[in-house]
Amino acid sequence: MKFFLKKMYQILYTSRLSKASTNDFYLTDELRLEVSKISPIETLYMKGAELEWSNNVNNIRTSIINQNPREFLSWDVIKYTMFVVRASYLAKELEAIKKSIDYENIWKNALIEDQVGRPVLYWKYPKSSGNLIHHLYHLLKFKEYIGIDYKNLDIIFEFGGGYGSMCRLLHNCGFNKKYIIFDLPVFSAIQKFYLKSLGIKVLNPSEYLSSETGVICLSDFEELTKLFEKIPEKKSKLFIGTWSFSETPIEFRKSFLPIIGTFNFHLIAYQKNFNEVNNNEYFNKFESEIKKSNWYNYEIDHLVNNYYLFGTDNSQL
Numbered sequence: 001m002k003f004f005l006k007k008m009y010q011i012l013y014t015s016r017l018s019k020a021s022t023n024d025f026y027l028t029d030e031l032r033l034e035v036s037k038i039s040p041i042e043t044l045y046m047k048g049a050e051l052e053w054s055n056n057v058n059n060i061r062t063s064i065i066n067q068n069p070r071e072f073l074s075w076d077v078i079k080y081t082m083f084v085v086r087a088s089y090l091a092k093e094l095e096a097i098k099k100s101i102d103y104e105n106i107w108k109n110a111l112i113e114d115q116v117g118r119p120v121l122y123w124k125y126p127k128s129s130g131n132l133i134h135h136l137y138h139l140l141k142f143k144e145y146i147g148i149d150y151k152n153l154d155i156i157f158e159f160g161g162g163y164g165s166m167c168r169l170l171h172n173c174g175f176n177k178k179y180i181i182f183d184l185p186v187f188s189a190i191q192k193f194y195l196k197s198l199g200i201k202v203l204n205p206s207e208y209l210s211s212e213t214g215v216i217c218l219s220d221f222e223e224l225t226k227l228f229e230k231i232p233e234k235k236s237k238l239f240i241g242t243w244s245f246s247e248t249p250i251e252f253r254k255s256f257l258p259i260i261g262t263f264n265f266h267l268i269a270y271q272k273n274f275n276e277v278n279n280n281e282y283f284n285k286f287e288s289e290i291k292k293s294n295w296y297n298y299e300i301d302h303l304v305n306n307y308y309l310f311g312t313d314n315s316q317l
Contacts, residue, residue, distance in 0.1 A: 024197070028069050031193040035064045038185045049275055056081050061186050069193060073117035073163070082162040084130040085120050089302045093137040094125055100140055107136060110172040116197040117163070135166050138242055138308075139173065142267045145296050146312045150175045154235035157182070157263070159256070160244025164191040167215060171200055178208065179215040182224055188217040221255065228259050238265040243306075246270030246279045253282075261290045266311035269300070283309050 040061060041054040059077045072078055079085055097107050111128045113119055119129045142148065151174035158166060161181035170179070181191055192202050195215055203214040205223065209230055218224050239260050245253065245268060260266070270279045287295045287309075296310040 024070060027193055027196055031069050031189055032065055034189045034192075035061055035186060038189070053081075057184060057186055060190075064186075064190070070116075071118040072190065073119040078163070079120065082131075083120070084134045086123075087130060087134070090122060090130045090133055091124060092302050094122075094128075094133050097133065097136055097140055100144075102140075102143070106173055107140065110136060110169060114168065114198055116194060131165055132169065135169050135242075138166075138267065138269060139169065141308060142310055145310045146265060148238075148265060148312075150238075152236060153177060153238050153265075155180070155231065155237040157237065157239050157259070159183075159239070159241040160247075161187065161191055161217070163187070164194040164217075166240060166242070167191070167195060168198055168200065176213055178211075178213065180224075180227070181215065181217045182221075183217070183219055185219040188219045191215075191217045225259070228262075233262055236265075237263040238267060239263040240267045242267070242269040243271065246277075246283075247274050250277060250282070257289065264313050266290070266292070266309065268309040268311075270307055270309065272305040272307070280307070283307070287311075 038061060040058045043051055043054045043058070046054055056077055060075075060081075063075050063077060064072070067075065073083060084090065097103060097111065100107060111125075111132060113121060113127065113129045113132050119131065122128055122130045122133060125133070139150070143150075150170055153175060155178045156167075156170060156175065157180045159182055161167060161183050164181070167179055167181060181188070183191065195217075196202050201211075201214040203211060203216050205216065205218075205227060208214060208216040208227070216227070218227070245256075268283070270283060272278070272280055283297065287297065290311070292311040293314045294312050296308070298308060300306045300308055
């Protein structure tokens, strides 16, 4: 059965490549040009997790330039760093999604994987991928605790957006306003390529401020700060940081608190410890610094030593 699914996928994907549009090639060239202008990270004096992650980023940069970006989700470095393939917990998450009262109305269609990037499909549910199932599970749990309707949000700010999967998913769940992703330059380039390939509107800063809808992918903190200075505070805003904010040095996190503190809703996932940082202690303090009517901080039962932190000020959506 697995072999049959694999062969069918290869046939379908090869057929799609043979019909690749001029726009596909344009976006590929655009991605390679942008990435070629990004200097490799100097790793000479690095060690440990910093060295490993920097090597991964450099590997992704080289792969974009030398390989076919339209197959980037099949690259080993991508699957290792940001794509869940066969994790044992996926079956439990998929079961929870299917049992949800919102399955038929929201999650069922949102689970269908797109073929951009040639993602590895989940063998127990070949309409989707492990990564998409995992991301959808976060949205499911957040909705269960907060009662949020993603369609009614005005702004979503995602810290560390991977290749753009969560952004794509929220658009498939009905969100159609303003979305901001902050990430490293190489990932910002991938996000723009991926989202544009799906037909999602990606904007530059000037376009973003004058538009009611669209996505902007940034990697410059000063540019991000200037953008938020011009965004009205009364908007309904969701902050997302799933295992990204918790992997950032403490000093860098501090610089984001004035921005994050203006948000109505927070969807955060984190691990108990990252390097020398005790994230349980950090996020307990985080809760007291960012005042909310309700915080929900609990261990994910199928991911030991990993936690969800959900926050709401009870704004009406």
